[in-house]
Amino acid sequence: QLELVESGGGLVQPGESLRLSCQASGGILSYYTVGWFRQAPGKEREGVAFIARNGAVQNYADSVKGRFTVSRDNGRNIVYLQMNNLKPEDTAVYSCAADRLTTIAQMGDSHYNIWGQGTQVTVSS
Numbered sequence: 223q224l225e226l227v228e229s230g231g232g233l234v235q236p237g238e239s240l241r242l243s244c245q246a247s248g249g250i251l252s253y254y255t256v257g258w259f260r261q262a263p264g265k266e267r268e269g270v271a272f273i274a275r276n277g278a279v280q281n282y283a284d285s286v287k288g289r290f291t292v293s294r295d296n297g298r299n300i301v302y303l304q305m306n307n308l309k310p311e312d313t314a315v316y317s318c319a320a321d322r323l324t325t326i327a328q329m330g331d332s333h334y335n336i337w338g339q340g341t342q343v344t345v346s347s
Contacts, residue, residue, distance in 0.1 A: 224249035224336050226318050231341030234308055238345075242303040244318030244338060252276070252296035255324050257334055258303045260314035260343075268314075269329035271303055281326040286312075308345045315340040 230242040244256065252275055261267040271292035272281040280292050286305075294301040301318060319334035 224251070224254065224320060226320060226336060226338035228316065228318055228338045228341040231316060231343045233344045233346065235347050236309055236345055238308055239304070239306045240308065240343060242305065242316055242318075242341060242343070244301040244303075246299040246301075246320070250296075251294070251299040251301070251320070254320035254322050254336070255326060255328075256292075256294065256301045256318060256320050257326075257329070258290075258292060258301075258316060258318055259331055259334075260312075260316045261340075262311075262314040265314075267317075267331050269331065270316075272326035272329065273301060274326050279326055281329065283329065305343070308343075310345050310347075312343060313345050314343060316343050317341075 257272040270283045273292045277294045291304040317340040320336045321334045324333040
C-alpha cells in the first residue's frame with residue numbers, strides 16, 4: 223500500500239518561498255496522479271496543484287497559478303510543490319494525495335484515496 227509523507231513546511235515572511243516534498247513508499251508513485259491540497263482553520267480543504275502520472279501536465283487552482291509549481295521525480299518516488307511569493311492567505315496545512323484512477327482535472331479531495339499527514343505552512347510578518 224502506497225504511503226505518503228510530506229515535509230518542508232515552516233514559517234516564512236510574505237514574499238518568501240518554500241518547497242514542499244511528498245515522499246512515497248510502499249508502491250510505485252508513477253502509477254498515481256498526485257495532488258496537493260491545503261486546509262486553513264475554519265475553511266474547507268482546497269485543491270491547489272495537480273500533476274499527471276508522467277509529470278508532463280499540471281493543473282493549478284486560480285489562487286496559486288503563477289506562484290506555485292508542482293513537479294515530480296518518479297525515479298525517486300517524490301513530488302514537489304515549489305511555492306513562491308507566498309502570501310498570508312497561503313497559511314494552511316498542506317497535504318499531498320494520490321490516486322490511480324483520477325486525473326488532474328479532478329480537483330476535489332473526494333477523487334483521492336491515499337493521503338499524507340500534512341505539513342504546516344505559515345506565512346506571517
